Amino acid sequence: MDNNIITLSKVSKVYGNQIKTQVLFDIDLNIKSNSFNGIIGASGSGKSTLLNIIGTLDQPTQGAVMIDGVRTDQMKKNALAKLRNETIGFIFQFHYLLPEFTAFENVLMPYYIKGQKIDKKMNARAHELMDLVGLSKVKNNLAGNMSGGQQQRTAIARSLINNPKLILADEPTGNLDSDTTEVVYDLLRDINKQFETTFIVITHDRRIAEKTDRIIEIKDGKIFNDFSRI
Amino acid sequence: MTKELIHSRFSKALENHNREEAVAIITDALENNQISIQTLYEEVLTQSLNSISSNRQEQSMPIWEEHLSSNIVRTVVELTLPYVYQQRQQLEANHTQPLNRKKAVVFCLEEEYHELGARMTTDFLTLLGFDAYFIGANTPKQEIFSAIKHFKPDLVCVSVTNYFHLTKLHRLIEELRTIEVLKHFTFIVGGYAVHNSSDVKSQIKADYYVRTFDDLKAVKEAIR
């Protein structure tokens, strides 16, 4: 029984048309469900590219990508969009909230995109999530009207609204101060435990790395190290 | 006093944050030759440390308390130093050949703050006849290089507690091996992370992986 939520086979990525740059070389990687994984690497090592491919924001030049049992490297745009919406949550270094909408609306946005009406239950869930991340008081603030930490926490709540099986985070605490970073990484771990969500977090923050079950280092487009806690 | 009694009394003192009591128990035992350094470190101090370590997934003790306890243990370790040399003397009393002490350099990697294991290893190496130099925790890469160049040790020992640092370790070993002048030493690694993570040996190309005093002894024999 394969309890891998992600399987990468011989994944390579080459950029450029005339001048080609290879960023990933034959990556083989399996990620177990419910795991909390960290990815580290120098800038330019290819880690963000890897995460983007896992998240279907980018497609591999070669190789197979299997997310939650489906081959994403062969899927069409609309199917990929649906997968992203329902199965994957993203947390980036920059919050990427929609400034025209309130925090509460931003949190619900992936659900709006899913295309269903907001019923009482969903409304309650959004409130719950905002409370979970400690933002009960700023629900109706416009996204631009909050501190960086609050914005990032809103982004975290947003990534959870559709109950994704997988959350991908690219340096989620990169732009945050030390105190907020503490709060955020505790939050991520709690979410992993409470909702059984699989996490893949790119980080250079020791404190997040300490909370992971597995640490993978990418160097020059290849997996340089892969250590798991026993 | 038996080692079990020493252990239980020591643990109690630790629980009660009683530094004075803890130190007294140990120095007393050592003074009265009731316990060897090896037994003290491995079966009393390390056991006590493991029970308070936050390496476990479930944190049952607040960090300040953990620090308090490990610092008491640290104090004890520092106070055992004279007894370390004493015991070494006893062990080497029967040597007839000139002692050709090998050199060892012991440290933790950058951002690794759990140094007690390394500190105890230093004492073990001293016991085994090495000139052991403890550079400390949180050692930046350049300092490691510099220290090794300076001492030209026969043995380089690294203790890794946080498994996240294993990648650093891997890189360090790779880099050290490329420097010609630093090529001729034995690299040994130990620490919680080394023994509680997957695929360590296949990825870290260290020479030896050690846990106990006996492991160190075996290494000493091997590099003779």
Place this chain on the structure above:
Amino acid sequence: MRLAFRIALRFLSSSKGQTVLIALGIAIGISVQIFIGSLIEGLQISLLDSTIGSSPHITISAAEKNDPVEDYLTLENKIDQQYSKVSFMTPSVSGGAFMKTNDKTQQILLRGFELDLADDIYKISDKLIDGSMMPSSDDEILLGISLAEEFDVTIGETIDILTATGEVYPAKVVGYFDLKVASINQSWIISPLAFSQNTLGLTTDQVTSLEIQIDSPFDADILATQMLGDNLSDQIRIDNWKDQNEQLLSGLSGQSTSSLMIQVFVVISVVLGIASVLAITVLQKSRQIGILKAMGINDKTSSLVFLFQGFILGILGGILGILFGLGLLVVFTKFALNPDGTPVVPIFINMKFIGLSGFIAVAASTLASIIPALKSRKLSPIEVIKNG
């Protein structure tokens, strides 16, 4: 769909200044289009009215020149029954004769009509000079005002109408008319049909011509051709005002064409302007679109956002444009006045036209947003993230 609309609305309302500016741009274009269109239309109508509003659109006369139209009543009946587009019809007996007072004799054109029928066409009763009356008996006539002045004839005076053959028919002048055309005022004498028939030697079922006005003057040639094809009689010819007023027509159509061209170019410039501004909003919102796509919005929905933006802006701009346009027209009618207080150009407000302009505003805006909408399809979340 609903989400795209909601997002479009929010995008627009979050940058109110820009939205208002774009809507104003559309509004100005539409208001100019409405103003010019209504102005030219009003001009055409008043021109047409003054030219052929008071004259026949279609004239049926005998095929053979100088012959009368026989049995005109039957013909009239046929026309009445077959052609619903005919609004007014009068028989007419016209011919050259002489007018004689004590000291003067002059050639005139005697025009005899069924006066109440002819009034619908010529509106003679509106153009009578003070003190005049419409003829009530067969020997009463009206003189053109210039004719009356030249001959110094007073109302109530009797004058003689002389035929080419020398017969004399006295008639009592009961009024003067001013038909606003100098040559008519100088030469016409209007009389009841019987008088002219008598004077010019026609029988009671003969007339010189049947004069017809139709409800849409511009269709005169089409109806005339249709009438010819229907073979009402093989002894008639059918003329229409269009064939006889080529220069006027080309002038009018030239005016229409230029008006249309102006409107078209105004709309085109609105479309281009909006398209370029909306293309910029795509750029402005590219980050938001990238984020939305990362969250799983599909290309179709994201491009609909821009189409909806265009649509909403079109509605806003259209409403504003109609208001401005109507305002311009009202101001024009109030301030561009003749010395006598009437508007220089009477404005014709055609609700259908205004409605069409509103529709054009919405259509143009939506059209303008097609290219930005297509552009947004190409936005990929990865670019946003990399460049963010």
